[in-house]
Each structure stands twice: as structure tokens, then as C-alpha cells.
Amino acid sequence: MTASFSMFSSLKDKIAAREARVVTVGLGYVGLPLALTINECGFPVTGFDLNAARVAAINAGERVISYFAEDRIARARAGGRFGASSDPAVLAAADIVLICVPTPLSTEREPDLSYVVRAAETVAAQLRPGQLVVLESTVWPGATATVVKPILERGGLRAGTDFFLGFSPEREDPGNATFDTKSIPKVVGADDAQSRELLDRFYSQVVARTVPVSSLATAEAVKLAENSFRTVNIALVNEMKVAMEAMGVDVWEVVQAAATKPFGYMPFYPGPGIGGDCIPVSPVYLSWRARDVGSSLPIVDLARHNNDTAPDRIAGRVIAEIAARSGQGAEGARVLILGVSYKKNIEDTRESPALAILNRLEAMGAACDYHDPYFPVMPPTRDHPGLAGRRSAALTEAGVAGYDAVLVTTDHSGVDYDLVGRAARLLLDTRNTYAGRPAPAGAYVKI
Ligand SMILES: NC(=O)c1ccc[n+]([C@@H]2O[C@H](COP(=O)([O-])OP(=O)(O)OC[C@H]3O[C@@H](n4cnc5c(N)ncnc54)[C@H](O)[C@@H]3O)[C@@H](O)[C@H]2O)c1
Known part of the structure; x- marks a missing residue:
């Protein structure tokens, strides 16, 4: 059974005219750049997020994500067709709903779809005939059809008949200066031809290239x-x-x-x-x-x-290198961790190996400080709650010289690596940061 031709062609026309009203559910590292990119292509966009502080900051035109152009959000706000809201009622007015909520691991290290389930329930409560709902969050193959679709259908509307359903994996690479939301090709998949066509037509207006695939599960598996x-x-x-x-x-x-x-x-x-x-x-x-x-x-x-075991190996190596040089054992060794973001030039510590190394070193008896320009204060993290509130150590020659070892874990730009190279008694580098930079003779090791 296909959806009524009038619903299908009405949405197709709105997409062609860039008048389809889009709501992104989730305004994080994926949802916010996506919402802005769609708006910059001419569509009216509302971002829906449960985080009221983030919604307020976005509506105030604040930058919110550090690698955004300073005025990107302010410009979108000034255009009059972009805003954020914590009111689920905005979903009822949408023609297209894009779900971009987290899909982390549970404490048992298994898939945690609880955010997706909750978001789907919120969308379901506002669902109306003719809407296109797209899941962008990373999920296992089969999840859109077996987890999300039944929730959306609870009110009696049927996917492919009364509303359209698709999956399009997000390939955002935060901070990547070469590829952004617009220039990264977008895979689009659906289990019925009309949903797939609408998905394809919509994203074709927004990104450089779309890659249609035959099913929801195929699109999920691509990611x-x-x-x-x-x-x-x-x-x-x-x-x-x-x-x-x-x-x-x-x-x-x-x-x-x-x-x-x-x-x-x-x-x-x-x-x-x-x-x-x-x-x-x-x-x-x-x-x-x-x-x-x-x-x-x-x-x-x-x-x-x-x-998963790499941080343990690195921590063990740090202690071994210190002991080999000074005889200092793990107990009481002083280590400076340079960089706690999981990768350079972004303010994100999710699953960061630097934090796992820090914790491991301290479990072995070492005393650690960290330096990270993106985190003057350590944020709360799910895996390492005890680290929250610690403060980034100032990077001075005297301070650096006071550590038994400095361990480079994240190669942020803008850090004074030359100062560290001059002052460190032992410099351990996991990122090849000192290629082409002066490092302390006889006291520099890539690990
Ligand atoms: N961050 C990346 O680099 C990246 C890249 C590709 C894919 N992804 C995937 O995209 C998805 C989103 O990741 P992210 O990095 O944007 O997450 P994020 O944590 O940065 O943002 C998620 C946002 O969703 C909001 N939210 C949570 N539940 C909600 C709900 N029920 N209703 C409304 N808002 C809700 C949160 O408040 C938060 O602002 C995940 O599945 C992730 O795996 C992320």
C-alpha cells in the first residue's frame, strides 16, 4: 500500500519550494549543524531540544559550538526562519522531523536506545498524516523498523501509508575544516519507494550529493x-x-x-x-x-x-618510562596529561582515552594534573564522574618541570608545545606532536 498521492505530492512540492517546515529533535554536535545547514539552504527550521539552557543560548544567537563561525547562529536568527524550542508542540507544525539524539553505550557496554525511544515517543504524540520522519542517530540495523516505527504507529497512523519514514546516517566530523554537513554525501534509505523519494528530494536540496539505498537497515548498516x-x-x-x-x-x-x-x-x-x-x-x-x-x-x-585496552597500555608505559629514568615508582609519580578532549580542537570528552589514562595512572598511585585550553574546568562525564570540577593546570616552565612526566594525549592547536619541550623532564607523546618541533634531548619518547 502506498501513501495517498496528494500527501506525497504536497510534501514533494513543499520540498521543491524549500517551504517544508523542518524540526530537528536534538541540537547537539549533529542536530545543530544540520539544522543550520538546512536553514541556510532556505528552509524554515526549528530545533527542538530538552536542554532549556541550550535552547535559550541558541535563541540568543550565541556561538554554542566553538568551531562555528562567530556569528553563524546569530545570522540564522536574524533571517527570521530559524529558532529553537523545548516545546514539543513545534513538532505538530513540522512537515519533516529529523531525530538526532544520542545513542551511547549502557553501563553494561551495550546499545542504549533510550534517547531514541523517548524522542520517538515525543514525535509520536504529535504525529500527523503526511509528515516525513527521519532517524539520523546511529543505531543497529533493524532498529528504525523494529523500535522506532512501532512507537510512531501507536496512534494508528501507518508508516508508508499515512506518514513517511526514513533513515539517514549522520557523518558529521566535528571541527573538520575540509568537509562539513553540506559537502559530505548523504546516504538515504527507506523501506518504501515514496519515503525514499521524499528523503532523496529533501536532502538533495541540502547536501552536495545523496546516495539512496534500498532499505532502512541498509542505511543503518552503512554507518x-x-x-x-x-x-x-x-x-x-x-x-x-x-x-x-x-x-x-x-x-x-x-x-x-x-x-x-x-x-x-x-x-x-x-x-x-x-x-x-x-x-x-x-x-x-x-x-x-x-x-x-x-x-x-x-x-x-x-x-x-x-x-579499549589502549589507555591501560599507555598508562603502564608512562610508569615504566618514569621508573627507567628516575627509579620513581607509580606511587607518588607526578604526571601532567596534556589534552583531555577525545580529539584535537574540539570541546568534547565523550569516551576520551585521556580520561581513562588519567584514571588508570591515579589508580596505580600517581598524582595527575591536566592541561586543556578547551576545559578550564573538567566537565562531568558518564564514565569518569569523579574527575568533574578539576581545574586545568597553568602551563609554565616551572610548573611543567615539576612533573616526572608530561604525556601528550590530545594535540590541540594553540598549546605552547615549545615551552613544554623546553621544560619537561620526560616528554611522552602519543600523537607525534613533536614532529618538526624541538623536544628535550634524551627525554622524549613516542609511545
Ligand atoms: N558527534 C559526532 O561526531 C557524531 C557524528 C556522526 C553521528 N553521530 C550520531 O548522531 C547522534 C547524535 O549525536 P550528537 O553528537 O549530536 O549528540 P549530542 O549529545 O551532542 O546532542 C544530543 C542533543 O539531543 C538532546 N536530546 C536528548 N534527548 C532528547 C529528546 N528526547 N528530545 C529532544 N532533544 C533531546 C540533548 O539535550 C542534546 O542537546 C548519535 O547517534 C551519534 O552517534 C554523532
């Missing part, structure tokens, strides 16, 4: 395949780092040289472990779903294990 590919390759290069160091070979130099091969190779660089809410999370969703359908992904699982 997990992309991130699992990264997970496996990061584990591989971190494993090679250890083996090549024993061979007297610098893996960073190897990767840079290998990357000159014009085909069949893609560079991945070693680091302190993996962070963010994507790379550590997606493979868990994929693996969980594989088990659910009686299959398995041992290579992905091994890579996950390798990545």
Missing part, C-alpha cells in the same frame, strides 16, 4: 560499516606501533610513506586509544546486532578489545 572500518584500522596501527618500535622502526614514518601509494592504502595514525561517541560505539552496536541474529564479528571484537 556501522564505516565506523567499524576505522575501529579495525586504528587497532591495527596501534598494534603495529608496538611491534615496529621493537624493530627500531618509527610507525608514523612508515604510515606517512605508505600513504603515498595512490591506491589500496589509507593512512590511520597511532594514538592513546579511541574516543568520541562514534568510533568506540558503532562497532558495539554492529557486534551486538550480529549476536542477536546468530552471527558474530570476531575481527571487530578483537579490534574493540585492542582499542
